[in-house]
Amino acid sequence: MSRRALLEKLALGAGAAAAGAAVWPLAAGVVEPLAAELDAEAPWVDVAGEKEVRADAPLKAxxxxxxxxxxxxxxxxxxxxxxxxxxxxxxxxxxxxxPHLGCGIDFDAKGAFACPCHDSKFGPDGAYQKGPSPRSMDPLPVRLADGRVLVQALRFATGSKARRKI
Ligand code: FES
Known part of the structure:
Protein backbone atom coordinates (compact mmCIF):
# COMPACT_ATOMS: atom_id res chain seq x y z
CA MET A 1 0.00 0.00 0.00
CA SER A 2 1.38 3.44 -0.88
CA ARG A 3 1.99 6.09 1.76
CA ARG A 4 -0.83 8.24 0.36
CA ALA A 5 -3.33 5.37 0.44
CA LEU A 6 -2.27 4.46 3.97
CA LEU A 7 -2.66 8.07 5.18
CA GLU A 8 -6.09 8.30 3.56
CA LYS A 9 -7.19 5.10 5.28
CA LEU A 10 -5.87 6.37 8.62
CA ALA A 11 -7.77 9.65 8.29
CA LEU A 12 -10.95 7.75 7.50
CA GLY A 13 -10.33 5.35 10.37
CA ALA A 14 -9.78 8.19 12.86
CA GLY A 15 -13.03 9.83 11.79
CA ALA A 16 -14.93 6.58 12.06
CA ALA A 17 -13.47 5.93 15.52
CA ALA A 18 -14.50 9.39 16.74
CA ALA A 19 -18.02 8.87 15.49
CA GLY A 20 -18.02 5.43 17.06
CA ALA A 21 -17.55 6.85 20.54
CA ALA A 22 -21.05 8.29 20.21
CA VAL A 23 -22.78 5.49 18.33
CA TRP A 24 -20.62 2.46 18.98
CA PRO A 25 -22.87 -0.40 17.81
CA LEU A 26 -23.12 1.24 14.41
CA ALA A 27 -19.43 2.16 14.23
CA ALA A 28 -18.04 -1.29 14.99
CA GLY A 29 -18.86 -2.44 11.49
CA VAL A 30 -17.33 0.70 9.92
CA VAL A 31 -13.99 0.81 11.73
CA GLU A 32 -13.00 -2.84 11.41
CA PRO A 33 -12.82 -3.16 7.60
CA LEU A 34 -10.58 -0.06 7.42
CA ALA A 35 -8.28 -1.34 10.15
CA ALA A 36 -8.01 -4.70 8.39
CA GLU A 37 -6.30 -3.09 5.42
CA LEU A 38 -3.86 -1.18 7.62
CA ASP A 39 -2.62 -4.24 9.47
CA ALA A 40 -2.02 -6.65 6.64
CA GLU A 41 1.79 -6.39 6.94
CA ALA A 42 2.17 -6.36 10.76
CA PRO A 43 5.82 -5.28 10.85
CA TRP A 44 8.19 -5.63 13.82
CA VAL A 45 8.77 -2.19 15.32
CA ASP A 46 11.59 -1.00 17.59
CA VAL A 47 9.74 0.67 20.47
CA ALA A 48 12.21 1.09 23.37
CA GLY A 49 15.50 0.18 24.94
CA GLU A 50 15.41 -3.02 26.99
CA LYS A 51 16.71 -1.22 30.09
CA GLU A 52 13.91 1.37 29.93
CA VAL A 53 11.33 -1.29 30.80
CA ARG A 54 10.99 -1.54 34.57
CA ALA A 55 9.13 -3.90 36.87
CA ASP A 56 7.44 -1.23 39.01
CA ALA A 57 5.45 0.58 36.29
CA PRO A 58 4.60 -0.08 32.65
CA LEU A 59 6.27 1.98 29.96
CA LYS A 60 4.16 3.57 27.23
CA ALA A 61 5.86 3.63 23.84
CA PRO A 99 -10.69 -3.71 22.54
CA HIS A 100 -14.05 -1.95 22.93
CA LEU A 101 -13.89 0.73 20.22
CA GLY A 102 -10.23 1.52 19.80
CA CYS A 103 -9.54 4.45 22.14
CA GLY A 104 -6.10 4.81 23.72
CA ILE A 105 -5.71 3.07 27.09
CA ASP A 106 -4.01 4.92 29.98
CA PHE A 107 -2.33 3.67 33.13
CA ASP A 108 -3.89 5.26 36.20
CA ALA A 109 -2.51 6.26 39.59
CA LYS A 110 -4.15 3.20 41.20
CA GLY A 111 -1.86 0.88 39.22
CA ALA A 112 -4.34 -0.35 36.63
CA PHE A 113 -5.08 0.30 32.99
CA ALA A 114 -8.15 2.38 32.18
CA CYS A 115 -9.82 3.54 28.99
CA PRO A 116 -11.04 7.14 29.19
CA CYS A 117 -13.72 6.76 26.50
CA HIS A 118 -16.25 4.46 28.20
CA ASP A 119 -14.43 3.63 31.43
CA SER A 120 -13.26 0.08 30.83
CA LYS A 121 -10.71 -1.07 33.43
CA PHE A 122 -7.95 -3.66 33.18
CA GLY A 123 -5.54 -5.06 35.75
CA PRO A 124 -1.79 -4.37 35.68
CA ASP A 125 -1.37 -7.51 33.54
CA GLY A 126 -4.05 -6.27 31.09
CA ALA A 127 -6.75 -8.63 32.36
CA TYR A 128 -10.32 -7.36 31.98
CA GLN A 129 -11.82 -5.99 35.19
CA LYS A 130 -14.95 -4.00 34.27
CA GLY A 131 -16.64 -1.82 31.68
CA PRO A 132 -17.87 -2.35 28.12
CA SER A 133 -14.64 -3.83 26.74
CA PRO A 134 -15.49 -7.35 25.54
CA ARG A 135 -12.08 -8.81 26.46
CA SER A 136 -8.74 -8.19 28.15
CA MET A 137 -6.10 -5.96 26.57
CA ASP A 138 -4.46 -7.50 23.50
CA PRO A 139 -0.95 -8.92 23.96
CA LEU A 140 1.60 -8.24 21.23
CA PRO A 141 4.57 -10.48 20.35
CA VAL A 142 7.94 -9.24 21.69
CA ARG A 143 11.48 -9.83 20.45
CA LEU A 144 14.72 -8.57 21.98
CA ALA A 145 17.64 -7.63 19.75
CA ASP A 146 20.83 -5.73 20.62
CA GLY A 147 19.34 -4.25 23.77
CA ARG A 148 16.22 -3.07 21.99
CA VAL A 149 12.60 -4.18 22.37
CA LEU A 150 10.82 -5.01 19.14
CA VAL A 151 7.05 -5.41 19.05
CA GLN A 152 4.98 -6.78 16.22
CA ALA A 153 2.38 -4.20 15.24
CA LEU A 154 -0.57 -6.58 15.14
CA ARG A 155 -4.06 -5.20 15.22
CA PHE A 156 -7.19 -6.88 16.47
CA ALA A 157 -10.87 -6.44 15.76
CA THR A 158 -12.64 -4.26 18.30
CA GLY A 159 -16.02 -4.98 19.82
CA SER A 160 -15.77 -8.77 19.91
CA LYS A 161 -15.10 -11.17 22.76
CA ALA A 162 -12.89 -13.31 20.54
CA ARG A 163 -9.43 -11.89 19.81
CA ARG A 164 -9.34 -11.77 16.03
CA LYS A 165 -6.26 -10.55 14.15
CA ILE A 166 -7.12 -8.18 11.34
S1 FES B 1 -13.26 2.53 23.67
FE1 FES B 1 -14.97 2.17 24.93
S2 FES B 1 -14.13 1.60 26.81
FE2 FES B 1 -12.40 1.89 25.57
Whole structure:
Protein backbone atom coordinates (compact mmCIF):
# COMPACT_ATOMS: atom_id res chain seq x y z
CA MET A 1 0.00 0.00 0.00
CA SER A 2 1.38 3.44 -0.88
CA ARG A 3 1.99 6.09 1.76
CA ARG A 4 -0.83 8.24 0.36
CA ALA A 5 -3.33 5.37 0.44
CA LEU A 6 -2.27 4.46 3.97
CA LEU A 7 -2.66 8.07 5.18
CA GLU A 8 -6.09 8.30 3.56
CA LYS A 9 -7.19 5.10 5.28
CA LEU A 10 -5.87 6.37 8.62
CA ALA A 11 -7.77 9.65 8.29
CA LEU A 12 -10.95 7.75 7.50
CA GLY A 13 -10.33 5.35 10.37
CA ALA A 14 -9.78 8.19 12.86
CA GLY A 15 -13.03 9.83 11.79
CA ALA A 16 -14.93 6.58 12.06
CA ALA A 17 -13.47 5.93 15.52
CA ALA A 18 -14.50 9.39 16.74
CA ALA A 19 -18.02 8.87 15.49
CA GLY A 20 -18.02 5.43 17.06
CA ALA A 21 -17.55 6.85 20.54
CA ALA A 22 -21.05 8.29 20.21
CA VAL A 23 -22.78 5.49 18.33
CA TRP A 24 -20.62 2.46 18.98
CA PRO A 25 -22.87 -0.40 17.81
CA LEU A 26 -23.12 1.24 14.41
CA ALA A 27 -19.43 2.16 14.23
CA ALA A 28 -18.04 -1.29 14.99
CA GLY A 29 -18.86 -2.44 11.49
CA VAL A 30 -17.33 0.70 9.92
CA VAL A 31 -13.99 0.81 11.73
CA GLU A 32 -13.00 -2.84 11.41
CA PRO A 33 -12.82 -3.16 7.60
CA LEU A 34 -10.58 -0.06 7.42
CA ALA A 35 -8.28 -1.34 10.15
CA ALA A 36 -8.01 -4.70 8.39
CA GLU A 37 -6.30 -3.09 5.42
CA LEU A 38 -3.86 -1.18 7.62
CA ASP A 39 -2.62 -4.24 9.47
CA ALA A 40 -2.02 -6.65 6.64
CA GLU A 41 1.79 -6.39 6.94
CA ALA A 42 2.17 -6.36 10.76
CA PRO A 43 5.82 -5.28 10.85
CA TRP A 44 8.19 -5.63 13.82
CA VAL A 45 8.77 -2.19 15.32
CA ASP A 46 11.59 -1.00 17.59
CA VAL A 47 9.74 0.67 20.47
CA ALA A 48 12.21 1.09 23.37
CA GLY A 49 15.50 0.18 24.94
CA GLU A 50 15.41 -3.02 26.99
CA LYS A 51 16.71 -1.22 30.09
CA GLU A 52 13.91 1.37 29.93
CA VAL A 53 11.33 -1.29 30.80
CA ARG A 54 10.99 -1.54 34.57
CA ALA A 55 9.13 -3.90 36.87
CA ASP A 56 7.44 -1.23 39.01
CA ALA A 57 5.45 0.58 36.29
CA PRO A 58 4.60 -0.08 32.65
CA LEU A 59 6.27 1.98 29.96
CA LYS A 60 4.16 3.57 27.23
CA ALA A 61 5.86 3.63 23.84
CA UNK A 62 4.70 4.92 20.50
CA UNK A 63 4.09 2.35 17.79
CA UNK A 64 5.65 4.02 14.76
CA UNK A 65 5.58 2.02 11.57
CA UNK A 66 7.97 2.87 8.74
CA UNK A 67 6.10 3.57 5.51
CA UNK A 68 8.03 3.69 2.25
CA UNK A 69 7.10 6.22 -0.41
CA UNK A 70 9.47 6.11 -3.35
CA UNK A 71 12.92 7.06 -2.03
CA UNK A 72 11.61 8.24 1.34
CA UNK A 73 10.64 6.40 4.49
CA UNK A 74 8.49 8.16 7.04
CA UNK A 75 7.31 6.97 10.43
CA UNK A 76 3.59 6.69 10.81
CA UNK A 77 2.27 6.62 14.37
CA UNK A 78 -0.35 3.90 14.85
CA UNK A 79 -1.04 4.32 18.55
CA UNK A 80 0.85 3.04 21.54
CA UNK A 81 2.06 -0.07 23.23
CA UNK A 82 2.48 -0.70 26.95
CA UNK A 83 5.62 -2.60 27.95
CA UNK A 84 5.89 -4.33 31.29
CA UNK A 85 8.47 -6.54 32.92
CA UNK A 86 7.02 -9.63 34.53
CA UNK A 87 8.12 -11.27 37.80
CA UNK A 88 10.66 -13.44 35.95
CA UNK A 89 12.15 -10.41 34.22
CA UNK A 90 10.58 -11.15 30.85
CA UNK A 91 9.21 -8.21 28.89
CA UNK A 92 5.61 -8.37 27.71
CA UNK A 93 3.74 -5.94 25.47
CA UNK A 94 0.09 -4.96 25.54
CA UNK A 95 -1.61 -3.04 22.79
CA UNK A 96 -2.61 0.46 23.92
CA UNK A 97 -5.74 0.23 21.80
CA UNK A 98 -8.92 -0.51 23.72
CA PRO A 99 -10.69 -3.71 22.54
CA HIS A 100 -14.05 -1.95 22.93
CA LEU A 101 -13.89 0.73 20.22
CA GLY A 102 -10.23 1.52 19.80
CA CYS A 103 -9.54 4.45 22.14
CA GLY A 104 -6.10 4.81 23.72
CA ILE A 105 -5.71 3.07 27.09
CA ASP A 106 -4.01 4.92 29.98
CA PHE A 107 -2.33 3.67 33.13
CA ASP A 108 -3.89 5.26 36.20
CA ALA A 109 -2.51 6.26 39.59
CA LYS A 110 -4.15 3.20 41.20
CA GLY A 111 -1.86 0.88 39.22
CA ALA A 112 -4.34 -0.35 36.63
CA PHE A 113 -5.08 0.30 32.99
CA ALA A 114 -8.15 2.38 32.18
CA CYS A 115 -9.82 3.54 28.99
CA PRO A 116 -11.04 7.14 29.19
CA CYS A 117 -13.72 6.76 26.50
CA HIS A 118 -16.25 4.46 28.20
CA ASP A 119 -14.43 3.63 31.43
CA SER A 120 -13.26 0.08 30.83
CA LYS A 121 -10.71 -1.07 33.43
CA PHE A 122 -7.95 -3.66 33.18
CA GLY A 123 -5.54 -5.06 35.75
CA PRO A 124 -1.79 -4.37 35.68
CA ASP A 125 -1.37 -7.51 33.54
CA GLY A 126 -4.05 -6.27 31.09
CA ALA A 127 -6.75 -8.63 32.36
CA TYR A 128 -10.32 -7.36 31.98
CA GLN A 129 -11.82 -5.99 35.19
CA LYS A 130 -14.95 -4.00 34.27
CA GLY A 131 -16.64 -1.82 31.68
CA PRO A 132 -17.87 -2.35 28.12
CA SER A 133 -14.64 -3.83 26.74
CA PRO A 134 -15.49 -7.35 25.54
CA ARG A 135 -12.08 -8.81 26.46
CA SER A 136 -8.74 -8.19 28.15
CA MET A 137 -6.10 -5.96 26.57
CA ASP A 138 -4.46 -7.50 23.50
CA PRO A 139 -0.95 -8.92 23.96
CA LEU A 140 1.60 -8.24 21.23
CA PRO A 141 4.57 -10.48 20.35
CA VAL A 142 7.94 -9.24 21.69
CA ARG A 143 11.48 -9.83 20.45
CA LEU A 144 14.72 -8.57 21.98
CA ALA A 145 17.64 -7.63 19.75
CA ASP A 146 20.83 -5.73 20.62
CA GLY A 147 19.34 -4.25 23.77
CA ARG A 148 16.22 -3.07 21.99
CA VAL A 149 12.60 -4.18 22.37
CA LEU A 150 10.82 -5.01 19.14
CA VAL A 151 7.05 -5.41 19.05
CA GLN A 152 4.98 -6.78 16.22
CA ALA A 153 2.38 -4.20 15.24
CA LEU A 154 -0.57 -6.58 15.14
CA ARG A 155 -4.06 -5.20 15.22
CA PHE A 156 -7.19 -6.88 16.47
CA ALA A 157 -10.87 -6.44 15.76
CA THR A 158 -12.64 -4.26 18.30
CA GLY A 159 -16.02 -4.98 19.82
CA SER A 160 -15.77 -8.77 19.91
CA LYS A 161 -15.10 -11.17 22.76
CA ALA A 162 -12.89 -13.31 20.54
CA ARG A 163 -9.43 -11.89 19.81
CA ARG A 164 -9.34 -11.77 16.03
CA LYS A 165 -6.26 -10.55 14.15
CA ILE A 166 -7.12 -8.18 11.34
S1 FES B 1 -13.26 2.53 23.67
FE1 FES B 1 -14.97 2.17 24.93
S2 FES B 1 -14.13 1.60 26.81
FE2 FES B 1 -12.40 1.89 25.57
Missing amino acids: ALRVPVRDGFFTTLLELGAVWLRRGPGGNIAALSGTC
